[in-house]
Amino acid sequence: MHPAFSVIAFTVCSGAGFGLYMLLVMAHVFGFVSLERSTILAGTMLAVFLISAGLIASTTHLANPKNAWRAFFRFRTSWLSREGVFAVLFYPFALLYLLGVYLSDTGSIGFFTKLMGLFGVMLSFATLFSQGMIYACLKTIKQWNTPLTPTNYILLAFATGALLLNLVLALYGHASLGMMGGITLGLIFIATVAKGIYYFWIRTPSASSINTATGFARGKVRLLDVGHTAGTFLTEEFGYKTPQGRINLFKVLVFVCGFFVPFLLTTFMVVGAEAAVFSALLAFLVAMVGISLERWLFFAEANHVVNLYHGMQRT
Amino acid sequence: MKLGLVVDLDVCVGCHACAVSCKQWNTSGTSGPLTDYAPYDEDPSGVWFNRVRHYEVGDFPNSKTVNMPMSCMHCEQADCVDVCPTGASYKRKEDGIVLIDQDKCMGCNYCSWACPYGARELDRDTGTMKKCTLCVDRIYDENLEEVDRQPSCVITCPAHARHFGDFDDPDSNVSTLVRERGGHQLMPELGYSPTNHYLPPRVVKPQQTAEKPKKSLMNSVKDWVNQSVAR
Numbered sequence: 001m002h003p004a005f006s007v008i009a010f011t012v013c014s015g016a017g018f019g020l021y022m023l024l025v026m027a028h029v030f031g032f033v034s035l036e037r038s039t040i041l042a043g044t045m046l047a048v049f050l051i052s053a054g055l056i057a058s059t060t061h062l063a064n065p066k067n068a069w070r071a072f073f074r075f076r077t078s079w080l081s082r083e084g085v086f087a088v089l090f091y092p093f094a095l096l097y098l099l100g101v102y103l104s105d106t107g108s109i110g111f112f113t114k115l116m117g118l119f120g121v122m123l124s125f126a127t128l129f130s131q132g133m134i135y136a137c138l139k140t141i142k143q144w145n146t147p148l149t150p151t152n153y154i155l156l157a158f159a160t161g162a163l164l165l166n167l168v169l170a171l172y173g174h175a176s177l178g179m180m181g182g183i184t185l186g187l188i189f190i191a192t193v194a195k196g197i198y199y200f201w202i203r204t205p206s207a208s209s210i211n212t213a214t215g216f217a218r219g220k221v222r223l224l225d226v227g228h229t230a231g232t233f234l235t236e237e238f239g240y241k242t243p244q245g246r247i248n249l250f251k252v253l254v255f256v257c258g259f260f261v262p263f264l265l266t267t268f269m270v271v272g273a274e275a276a277v278f279s280a281l282l283a284f285l286v287a288m289v290g291i292s293l294e295r296w297l298f299f300a301e302a303n304h305v306v307n308l309y310h311g312m313q314r315t
Numbered sequence: 316m317k318l319g320l321v322v323d324l325d326v327c328v329g330c331h332a333c334a335v336s337c338k339q340w341n342t343s344g345t346s347g348p349l350t351d352y353a354p355y356d357e358d359p360s361g362v363w364f365n366r367v368r369h370y371e372v373g374d375f376p377n378s379k380t381v382n383m384p385m386s387c388m389h390c391e392q393a394d395c396v397d398v399c400p401t402g403a404s405y406k407r408k409e410d411g412i413v414l415i416d417q418d419k420c421m422g423c424n425y426c427s428w429a430c431p432y433g434a435r436e437l438d439r440d441t442g443t444m445k446k447c448t449l450c451v452d453r454i455y456d457e458n459l460e461e462v463d464r465q466p467s468c469v470i471t472c473p474a475h476a477r478h479f480g481d482f483d484d485p486d487s488n489v490s491t492l493v494r495e496r497g498g499h500q501l502m503p504e505l506g507y508s509p510t511n512h513y514l515p516p517r518v519v520k521p522q523q524t525a526e527k528p529k530k531s532l533m534n535s536v537k538d539w540v541n542q543s544v545a546r
Contacts, residue, residue, distance in 0.1 A: 071421060216381070230357075
């Protein structure tokens with residue numbers, strides 16, 4: 001599949017934003033990290049900004065954006081529609097929560113504001129799940145058609161969100177990460193394991209081959225002629241090829257930048273018992289590079305069955 | 316009704332006439348235009364509803380060239396319709412034809428990802444997805460003579476490799492052909508249950524092909540000398 005920059009930017013940015021929002025609100029409401037009013041306001045606004053930037057980026061890959069408003073009307077069957085609805089429904093709850101925190105003097109909020117914040121958490125989760133299901137529901141792309149796809153989307157959103165929350169805590173002068181240190185390490189660890197399982201899983205061959213595609217199961221089938229002289233929509237959209245060497249290099253980089261370095265830097269902050277702005281910033285930025293590569297690979301490695309008609313023997 | 320096509324792979328000669336006539340009819344039809352990009356340039360590209368590909372099946376000498384025209388299969392389980400977020404893609408209840416409302420499509424490409432047969436192509440010019448309509452603007456046109464109320468590709472085919480009819484009727488031409496000739500669907504394992512069927516080539520004895528005569532020793536030496544001298 002052709003990796004579209006807008007979709008990569010959208011999923012990575014909004015993932016970090018939703019992850020930050022969910023962890024921040026849960027930390028605040030359930031009180032496992034002590035947070036001041038200014039920290040919560042800044043963190044929530046940063047999350048909403050990232051989510052909005054992602055949503056705007058996602059509309060740039062539409063060929064006919066003037067009809068984008070219609071995308072909310074097939075909630076019953078389409079995961080893309082569901083994602084849009086959940087993402088938009090998120091805003092009023094997040095803004096009511098933000099308002100509640102803003103109106104409070106010390107950051108201690110009432111039941112209503114807490115409820116609004118938690119509704120926002122649920123909608124964030126639903127959006128991330130739908131985002132993963134957009135890809136996971138496609139039977140045509142074996143590398144996506146697995147429960148691991150939404151799992152990875154959700155876990156990576158939590159991991160990047162946790163790193164971003166650590167950065168916010170450090171910027172607002174928290175002496176230590178407290179509970180967030182351990183939570184971040186745990187989230188990165190689980191995300192690493194899930195991604196590793198995914199990379200092993202997609203190496204297995206799928207049921208479709210050039211034989212099932214053409215219906216000739218008893219002999220070898222070879223492409224003689226694709227029937228077109230220049231590229232078509234199908235070859236541009238689905239025929240994306242990248243050298244295996246680059247894929248392997250990027251996979252190493254995903255694990256080094258996306259998981260290992262942020263894990264190490266967070267460990268330093270936990271062991272050193274201080275929230276250093278430099279470490280937190282570096283951890284977040286390196287993780288974003290790694291997760292962007294991960295998202296690029298997610299598309300570049302996806303092999304659509306239509307490629308079988310263009311001569312590929314298996315997907 | 317369940318309207319669809321049967322393609323006879325035994326007689327298809329791979330002339331691309333169906334693809335060309337499809338383009339000609341539909342570019343001025345309900346889903347038109349079928350935009351061409353740089354048609355007189357080095358890399359002419361554009362939107363087609365019907366594409367013909369050519370395969371070799373089996374190993375020499377027991378091999379056969381198979382020409383495979385492919386358009387929308389008008390699947391019973393049309394995932395392209397389910398995934399469409401705007402409702403632009405729809406499947407007609409009355410005859411099972413899958414269509415795209417050009418006024419509603421936002422060009423997100425998602426339906427083309429869900430289609431295993433490559434039937435949907437984005438028109439970069441209009442920014443909307445386009446696909447085979449089974450010539451819906453032709454098969455119901457009462458101004459045409461009854462014999463002409465068929466998809467353009469079917470009427471055009473010079474080898475009579477294409478047949479159009481109702482798969483719900485067990486005695487229709489298409490149902491009979493599929494039953495008698497053992498017609499199959501493409502990629503049935505994905506569960507889309509495509510309406511269009513393909514008839515496999517008839518089993519015939521392999522034709523005797525002439526063996527390449529063995530070279531004499533003298534000729535081998537001559538060839539070797541000639542090659543060496545040329546270098």
